[in-house]
Amino acid sequence: MKKKLLIQTTDLSLSFPSASGKLQILNSVNFSLFEEETVALVGPSGSGKSSLLMLLGGLEDCESGSIIVNGSEITKLSEDQLTNLRKKTMGIVFQSFHLIPTITALDNVSIPLELAGHLNVKNRAIEILNEVGLEKRLNHFPSQLSGGEQQRVAIARALAIKPKIILADEPTGNLDQNTGLKIIDLLFSLNKKNKSSLVIVTHSTELAEKCQRQVKLEDGKTIESNW
Numbered sequence: 001m002k003k004k005l006l007i008q009t010t011d012l013s014l015s016f017p018s019a020s021g022k023l024q025i026l027n028s029v030n031f032s033l034f035e036e037e038t039v040a041l042v043g044p045s046g047s048g049k050s051s052l053l054m055l056l057g058g059l060e061d062c063e064s065g066s067i068i069v070n071g072s073e074i075t076k077l078s079e080d081q082l083t084n085l086r087k088k089t090m091g092i093v094f095q096s097f098h099l100i101p102t103i104t105a106l107d108n109v110s111i112p113l114e115l116a117g118h119l120n121v122k123n124r125a126i127e128i129l130n131e132v133g134l135e136k137r138l139n140h141f142p143s144q145l146s147g148g149e150q151q152r153v154a155i156a157r158a159l160a161i162k163p164k165i166i167l168a169d170e171p172t173g174n175l176d177q178n179t180g181l182k183i184i185d186l187l188f189s190l191n192k193k194n195k196s197s198l199v200i201v202t203h204s205t206e207l208a209e210k211c212q213r214q215v216k217l218e219d220g221k222t223i224e225s226n227w
């Protein structure tokens with residue numbers, strides 16, 4: 001059976017003004033992501049990996065081009081429509097966790113479930129925190145958790161709604177190697193279990209090789225790379 005296309009960008013461009021003129025970050029990028037696919041997004045620092053991920057997540061505006069996510073042209077959606085699409089179909093994991101510091105792990109994970117109108121928020125939040133191995137840390141605040149545990153909470157928060165698409169921006173960048181490897185295993189196993197698709201930005205060749213496809217950003221263009 002042919003896999004469904006979940007993300008398709010066409011001639012996607014992004015630039016920023018700078019003192020020395022226009023800084024072209026993405027130059028006519030055509031990127032696609034299919035159902036149940038894992039894609040590594042690689043490239044040198046400053047090549048626009050985070051920017052592309054933010055565009056795919058509808059968290060930044062592009063300059064020109066089109067981005068179709070799960071059948072919707074997201075560059076034409078209102079902020080409310082975008083939020084709606086995001087909370088139903090996407091989970092985003094950042095390098096620096098981005099947890100809300102003043103609330104517990106359980107509450108951090110409950111928020112996206114509440115926003116998505118989930119019927120049994122607390123049960124689902126506890127269930128996913130169990131899956132990431134934090135059943136004994138439900139009422140801990142982020143500052144009371146190690147880096148690896150905070151990233152587990154962030155993964156639980158992103159995956160609580162069972163999103164079709166997971167976008168992860170260097171999710172192990174702030175962790176030691178051992179903790180990072182465990183986080184990667186967790187992310188891949190939950191992705192597989194939920195039959196979701198994963199786009200992961202990484203500097204690690206080893207991690208990129210775990211993905212079905214590697215896409216490299218260079219000089220504003222994407223290149224399918226074979227290591």
Ligand SMILES: Nc1ncnc2c1ncn2[C@@H]1O[C@H](COP(=O)(O)OP(=O)(O)O)[C@@H](O)[C@H]1O
Nearest residue numbers: 016017025043044045046047048049050051052
């Ligand atoms: N809001 C912004 N204003 C100006 N320049 C930006 C902005 N965001 C990113 N950039 C520039 O865009 C380039 C790509 O950034 P980024 O997407 O973070 O790269 P990567 O994640 O590959 O390291 C960098 O040179 C960065 O300085």
Ligand SMILES: [Mg+2]
Nearest residue numbers: 049050051169
């Ligand atoms: Mg980046």
